[in-house]
Structures are given as C-alpha cells and as structure tokens.
Amino acid sequence: MSYLGKISKGSLYTSSGSNYVEQSVGTNDQALVADSAQSSGLNYSTLSGGGSYELISTVTASGVASVEFTDLTSAYSAYEVWFQNTGSASPRLRLRTSTNNGSSYDSGASDYAYVGNHILQSSSRVFASTGASGIIFSLADGSALLGQGEMRLTIFRPSDTVYTTVFWNSKFWLSTIANSYMMGVGRRLSAADVDAIQFTYTDASNITGIFKLYGVSAS
Amino acid sequence: MKKIVNGIEVDCSPEEEAFILAERKKAKEEQTAFEAKLNDRKEKSDLVGDHLQFLTNLAGFLEIPPEQIRDWKPGDPTLKSILDGRYSL
Numbered sequence: 001m002s003y004l005g006k007i008s009k010g011s012l013y014t015s016s017g018s019n020y021v022e023q024s025v026g027t028n029d030q031a032l033v034a035d036s037a038q039s040s041g042l043n044y045s046t047l048s049g050g051g052s053y054e055l056i057s058t059v060t061a062s063g064v065a066s067v068e069f070t071d072l073t074s075a076y077s078a079y080e081v082w083f084q085n086t087g088s089a090s091p092r093l094r095l096r097t098s099t100n101n102g103s104s105y106d107s108g109a110s111d112y113a114y115v116g117n118h119i120l121q122s123s124s125r126v127f128a129s130t131g132a133s134g135i136i137f138s139l140a141d142g143s144a145l146l147g148q149g150e151m152r153l154t155i156f157r158p159s160d161t162v163y164t165t166v167f168w169n170s171k172f173w174l175s176t177i178a179n180s181y182m183m184g185v186g187r188r189l190s191a192a193d194v195d196a197i198q199f200t201y202t203d204a205s206n207i208t209g210i211f212k213l214y215g216v217s218a219s
Numbered sequence: 220m221k222k223i224v225n226g227i228e229v230d231c232s233p234e235e236e237a238f239i240l241a242e243r244k245k246a247k248e249e250q251t252a253f254e255a256k257l258n259d260r261k262e263k264s265d266l267v268g269d270h271l272q273f274l275t276n277l278a279g280f281l282e283i284p285p286e287q288i289r290d291w292k293p294g295d296p297t298l299k300s301i302l303d304g305r306y307s308l
Contacts, residue, residue: 059226065239066222066231102224107238203250204243 076215085149116184135186
C-alpha cells in the first residue's frame with residue numbers, strides 16, 4: 001500500500017460525478033458537510049454553535065447590589081435567564097426593565113404587574129400585584145427560605161413595542177427534605193422597546209449567585 | 220457599592236447608591252410591618268383556636284353535635300329547643 005504515502009493524513013477520495021477527487025481533511029473540530037459548490041460535493045466547515053439557543057453571558061455575582069444585562073436586541077425574539085442562588089438564603093429576587101439601555105431602570109410604583117403561585121409540600125399560595133415597582137418572583141416571606149434557589153426566566157419579545165412579558169419557574173428548599181416551587185408571569189405595564197434588564201433583591205442584602213443569559217434567535 | 224453590568228463589576232453612581240439605600244430602608248420598614256402583622260394574625264389565630272376548643276368541649280358536655288353550636292346565629296331557636304327538650308330550661 002505504498003501509494004497511500006502520497007496522500008495527506010485524513011484525506012478522503014470521493015466522486016465528482018465523473019472522476020475520483022481527493023477531499024482534504026479540515027481543521028480541528030470542523031465537520032464534513034454536503035456542499036454542491038465543491039467538485040467533491042463535500043466540504044469541511046465549522047458548524048455554527050448551538051442553533052437558535054445561544055449562551056450570551058455568564059455572570060458570577062458575589063455581594064453586589066445589582067446584576068444588569070444591556071444591549072438586548074431584536075436579533076433574539078426571547079431571552080432566557082438561569083439564576084442559581086449561592087448565598088445562604090434566598091431573598092426575593094426582583095426584575096426591572098430599561099428603555100435607555102441601562103442608563104435608568106423603570107421603578108415607578110405602578111410600572112409592573114405579576115402573579116405567581118408558591119407550591120409547598122401540602123398547600124399552595126398565590127402572590128400577586130397589579131401595581132408594583134418591579135416583578136418579584138417569590139412570596140413576601142421568601143426571606144425565610146433556605147438557599148439553593150434556582151430559577152429559569154423567559155423574557156419574550158423585549159425589543160418589540162409591546163408590554164414585555166416574562167414567565168418564570170423556580171425552586172427553593174424549605175428544609176433539607178421539603179420542596180418549594182414557584183411559577184408565575186409578569187409584565188411591564190407599558191408598550192416599550194426594552195433593551196436592558198436589572199436584577200436586585202428586595203431586601204437589604206446583596207446578590208450572591210450565578211446568572212446565565214441565553215438568547216433565542218429570531219430566525 | 221458595586222454592580223455587575225454585562226459581566227463587568229463597576230461602581231454604582233452616587234444617585235444609584237442613594238436610590239438603593241432608600242429602597243432598602245423602605246423594604247426594611249415594610250418587612251417589619253409585615254412581621255408585626257403576621258404576629259398579630261398568629262395571636263388572633265391562637266385566640267380563635269382557644270374558642271373553638273372551648274365550643275367543642277361545650278358540645279361534648281351538652282352531648283350535642285358541635286355544628287349546632289358552630290352554626291348557631293342570634294335568633295335561631297334550634298339550639299335552644301334542643302336544650303329545652305333535654306334539660307327543661
């Protein structure tokens with residue numbers, strides 16, 4: 001098989017339809033895909049990352065007053081935030097929105113409305129507001145919850161001039177064995193292009209936790 | 220006071236810091252009021268619990284269903300007629 005010494009490592013022989021042609025190997029991590037523009041009908045290329053769901057930013061907060069994400073654009077039809085509380089307790093997390101890319105965040109007493117349900121081991125409780133200075137994701141007594149809180153929040157169509165809507169699911173441990181599950185929906189009570197979001201705690205504590213911002217592609 | 224914007228830690232402006240401190244002060248006052256309300260509600264709940272236990276005990280003593288006492292309203296002759304028939308009140 002000495003003739004194999006004349007071809008490059010990783011090369012393939014394929015057909016152009018009339019002749020055998022050599023397909024050279026690509027670079028590391030590239031994949032072989034069909035490509036009608038090539039004589040071999042194949043080509044190595046870098047696959048574009050995670051399809052329509054893209055990790056934009058990971059933030060590890062340790063004792064800061066707020067965590068903010070700016071530059072939300074119409075390139076994404078929705079954004080998703082995953083939050084993992086790493087503090088010793090899980091105070092009430094609050095979301096506010098901005099229409100000037102984070103220069104200021106809307107905090108009027110009637111800027112937001114939300115409704116949520118807190119499911120405990122043997123009961124459930126509704127918490128809601130039709131006029132609040134932010135969207136709050138847990139009950140008023142949430143400060144009594146233990147740590148290990150985790151939340152998944154979806155922000156729909158922030159760049160459209162509509163009432164920006166959010167959905168969330170979250171869990172917190174009530175004790176080492178008892179679960180606590182919260183879900184809800186909220187919205188900014190104004191039709192505006194939201195281009196930045198801010199997370200704070202409603203009490204005097206600073207945020208200690210991990211935020212991951214994902215974008216869901218508009219196309 | 221610090222904040223994180225797009226993953227970068229920066230100082231809050233004096234205006235932001237003043238706003239945050241004012242909000243926290245207000246939140247603390249609301250939390251204190253909320254806890255006082257909860258305590259008040261618990262005390263009232265304890266009182267209601269004591270009354271219910273008393274009425275349950277009374278129903279047991281009179282040998283009538285507790286509902287007869289629980290559902291009694293001023294002017295309702297049912298309970299009186301039961302007791303009249305039993306004890307010739």
